[in-house]
Amino acid sequence: KCEEIKQDSLLLLCVVTFGAVLAAVAGYFAAVKLGRCTSLKIFSTASFIVTLVLFKCISKFVTVALFFLIKLLQSSHDMITLIIVPELYPTAFRNTAMGFT
Secondary structure (H helix, E strand, O other): OOOOOOOOOHHHHHHHHHHHHHHHHHHHHHHHHHOHHHHHHHHHHHHHHHHHHOOOOOOHHHHHHHHHHHHHHHHHHHHHHHHHHHHOOOHHHHHHHHOOO
């Protein structure tokens, strides 16, 4: 039976939040092995598909697992985005915030 996850359930919330820790590792290896643009497309598409599965209620355990997976995919996507965006600008523009010369 599907039940809502309450804020009291600290263990379940910790499991979901642990997805952000694994996201750093997953994002790094995906960016190195697959390339940044490809890994962004994979993480975005997978996150969308997993979010659609949330509409089907199976059990509390499956809901927590899906939230964990969504957190992992979204955090990996965000990490890779933080790597790509600065590289879009020229070095002279990126170094303006480094200080005065």
